[in-house]
Amino acid sequence: MSELIQAVLDNNEKTDLRQFLRDLRQQEQRYLLRNEILNAFSAYCSHHEKPEQFCHGSHLGKLIAYTQEIILDEGSFCFIVRPKIASQEVFRLSEDDLTVDVMTVQELLDIRDLLVNRFHPNEGDVLELDFQPFYDYSPSIRDPKNIGKGVQFLNRFLSSKLFQDPQEWLEALFKFLSLHRHNGTQLLINERIKSQGELSSQVKKALQFVSGRPDTAAYETFRFDFQSMGFEPGWGNTVGRVKETLELLDELVDSPDHQTLEAFISRIPMVFRVVLVSPHGWFGQEGVLGRPDTGGQVVYVLDQAKSLEKQLQEDLCLAGLDVTKVKPKVIILSRLIPNSDGTRCNQRLEKVHGTDNAWILRVPFRDFNPNLTQSWISRFEIWPYLETYAIDSERELLAEFEGRPDLIVGNYSDGNLVAFLLARRLKVTQCNVAHALEKSKYLFSNLYWQDSEEQYHFSLQFTADLIAMNAANFIISSTYQEIVGTPDSIGQYESYKCFTMPELYHVVNGVELFSPKFNVVPPGVNEAVYFPYTRSEDRLPDDRDRLEDLLFTLDDPEQVYGKLDDPSKQPLFSMARLDRIKNLTGLAECFGRSPELQERCNLILVAGKLRVEDTADREEASEMEKLYRIIDEYNLHGKIRWLGVRLPKTDSGEIYRVIADHQGIFVQPALFEAFGLTILEAMISGIPTFATQFGGPLEIIQDRVNGFYINPTKLDEMAEKILEFVSKCEQNPDYWQEISSRGVERVYSTYTWRIHTTRLLSLAKIYGFWNYTSQEDREDMLRYLESLFYLLFKPRAKQLLEQHMHR
The missing domain is CATH 3.40.50.2000 (Glycogen Phosphorylase B;)
Incomplete structure (x- = not known):
């Protein structure tokens, strides 16, 4: 992009650039966003009767098209240019001679701070948050087009490792398969198979054993023969299904590729208990839609829970685990509201309609101030209660599941923070869902956070977002642009890459957009409720x-x-x-x-x-x-x-x-x-x-x-x-x-929800496999996030709680 700027300066377009910048100085605004920049340049071209080719085809026209923001500083202009998706470059153009300097992220954040007239960078340093070092040891996507396809990238990476160093990775795969138990029952392989080499030979023997039997023969008819060969339930419910699964493993051992790896790992029965976390708002099945903080999220989570339970039942049946009487369970973890206004939100446990074993578990906030905690609390105000809520919820979940969950899915900023706290304590795979991050909904919400802190408490919310999105094992987004936007606009997660909250902290690198943790998995629509009018x-x-x-x-x-x-x-x-x-x-x-x-x-x-x-x-x-x-x-x-x-x-x-x-x-x-x-x-x-x-x-x-x-x-x-x-x-x-x-x-x-939940469960298994086999040490990242929680988030939450105590 520096070449494009230099091209403007090296010909007669330099005069136009100088005049355009003078025109910008005549405006009252010191901070211009993309639409305002485009409108200002269009007005310039019109006023100076520039031809259409100049407006869009000139070097200056192209530079303006790539420019996301312009900040008018004393004696200079700061250009924030986005040459491509998930990429940003910053330049300073001096007003006098139009010399160009590349700016660091820290310099950009200092200039943004000055706009609010509260803080001068020379008056002292500010806390800098930088998560990039924690991603340096992880595989990274290179092509922006593949952002949001994390699991495909991860499967290719894992299968290439299997190919390059087969002994090490197949040994890890063997140990991974040996781990699986449910309620004390061993699954997949038992102690008769003692090594990776034995597993490979026994798989071939097992394939010979089933090849002479009818595909439709039930697993029970040969269960004990299989046990004697070292195989426990989990391979399939019929001869045909068992044969398919064993063939996938045999192919994976002999000639690994990413499709085989995903197909095999997706069949492993390793998810039985799922928690969907949605603490805020009125969460119920009747009488809640149309209330504050409900709407789409209640519909989304309820439909997801129903579909997850159904998919888990189907998957476990296909795995042959009906012989072990395994029953999957899904719990929606929400908040119990004593003053429930005629809804069922004051009931601790409510079965999800149309399911066998999906439940809404409501845990109350502790009564720091009953005038507040007995009633609904806005999603912008609930931050002081979430840590103790997570502690209380852990106890309730362990009792309801009679053990630990296998997957915790957070929803929205508060749910994702609780998911982080629970997953950290329980050592469980954490998935984040945040289809509506507030930061990109409210213009300049981070820059002028102090002006809206009393109403929205963005300092708590954005800190919670940074903690949860970096802690998550994987993140689900509905769309690609939710992550990194379009060529013309930044995405919701991309907005966390680099920003300032003046007098609080600078985020130098808030999230790694090229991490394979991001996956686009759109939600479905409930086909039992929503269907064509012609039916x-x-x-x-x-x-x-x-x-x-x-x-x-x-x-x-x-x-x-x-x-x-x-x-x-x-x-x-x-x-x-x-x-x-x-x-x-x-x-x-x-x-x-x-x-x-x-x-x-x-x-x-x-x-x-x-x-x-x-x-x-x-x-x-x-x-x-x-x-x-x-x-x-x-x-x-x-x-x-x-x-x-x-x-x-x-x-x-x-x-x-x-x-x-x-x-x-x-x-x-x-x-x-x-x-x-x-x-x-x-x-x-x-x-x-x-x-x-x-x-x-x-x-x-x-x-x-x-x-x-x-x-x-x-x-x-x-x-x-x-x-x-x-x-x-x-x-x-x-x-x-x-x-x-x-x-x-x-x-x-x-x-459809079937597409969604099949993908979600596949992701949970593959990221579980990745975390185990890669032996990726995330402890340094998690300790850093804990520090932010206890030293930054928690003191501010305590201040808000003190305000609540006087209401």
Whole structure:
């Protein structure tokens, strides 16, 4: 990138650069982000009548296109350039002579500190956090395109090690297979096989033994013969399955490759007990959706738990472990809330509907201040209670499982921190899921953290994120861009690579994006609840009629605000929490600014509550007030319905289908969406879907093929795109159905829970195998993280607790 800057300086574009920088000085802003930089350069080109080729094809145009940020310092300009995904370079251009100097990360962070006028780098040093040394001994992905494909990389790495040093690695594999027991029962191989060499020869004998038997013969018919050869349950439930598994091992010993390694390790029965951690919010199965801090995460974790239990049952049955009476168990670990507001969130143990052995285990926060801890606490406020919560949860989990779990999956920042604390104490594989990291949702949230600390406590949250993501054995993301963004924007995890929290710490290298711990595993959609509207045989007429009335005609001020003048108009539909990021108010304003949309469509919103006095969430209250203002300002009375209801899950599935009956359109207008479960729900129901172009929807939807992208910051453009679709449907009666069918196909091919959980369990096994066979010493990393927890996180959490004690 320095060559590109030099090319600008070496020709007549240097004059344009100087003038452009002068124009920037005329602005009040000292910190410009990418869109602002592009807009400023576009204005410069327009004002100076530059040709189109100059704007986009010149050296200066290309430099501007790669520039993510410009900071205006005294006498110079700091350019933060992103030449490619997951890469950053920083340059200082002097204002007088345009000399260029490469800046260090530390210098960049010092300049950012100065912007908040609180801290000068010469007044003393600040704590620097750098995790890079802990990744130096681990294998690293080289090509950015392969970020998020960690397990594929790891399998190739492991199989190459098997090939290069077969004796050492096969000995490790033998010991690994010897380890496996469940409830005192030995699995896979017993003491009759004493070495790797014996294992190899016995596998060949066992293959000879089963080759003459019918593939369908049950394992029980030859179990004791197998035992005498050194093999215990776990290889398969039939001759055919046992033969396949042994052939994979035989091939792995003789000619290792990454596909064989993954296929074999994925069959090893080593996961029986799983914990899904989700402490904050109202976690229940009824009466919780639409409340603060619930929504998508409750749906995600419940569906994941059901699918995990089902997949574990199937895997263990295929492994032949039904003969040992093994029963898998999944526990969702959440918070018990005594003042449960009519929900079941005050029950310690609740069985997950539709499962044999999946449970919600609720553990209360300790009563430091019963006025607070007996009731719901915002996800931004719960940090002081998590350490003792983890200690109490450990005891409860050991009792419920009658032993240790095999896998702990954290969800969101708080759940991942608790997962770290539990995994550290129990020495269990830790998986992180964080589809919505707050740092990238709130602009400059780290730089100006002190201004919002009272409300959001970002110092605690971002520290918890750094601890958990570096401690995790593996991380699941829904999309590639959740990790490293797009060529034009940084990803959520990438935002933790380098940042400052002035007067608290500098993060020089916060996470290794090229680590094989990152894996893209998108969530699924619950096919029992969300299915195409055309499957009329699976729909209940009474539910359809009741929800039709609720959506279009019911006159009930307790549940609905607004009456439609013409209910037959095509419905624009959206369903989300009322918060700033979900941007339902932006959709309402888009609708209000477009008379054409109002003429042809009605707007129907499902948003949890109707009255400001019914919410304790300040952001939700603010958005409710804003929505009322928009309705009045644009006189949307008669054209909008706002449903303040908490829908049971079955109703949320049918409500999409009722909208599809009316050939409606689903609009997801979030300012940023990490993934977008509602998008999957709408698409599988058969509703043509318009979704934000910022975040995960870019990987779910293929624009104008099975859905549409919208820019929620450009309301007129958004309205035009929806109107274009409405017009096409009027001109071609089959067009709505074409998009509808393609949306359904897209979900079924890629986004099912079976695909998700099969992948998750495979990852858990492969990372378990990696941790054992590599003998990777993570203790130095974990000690460093513990230091951050006890010396940085815990004192700040204690300060917040002291504030809580006086409430």
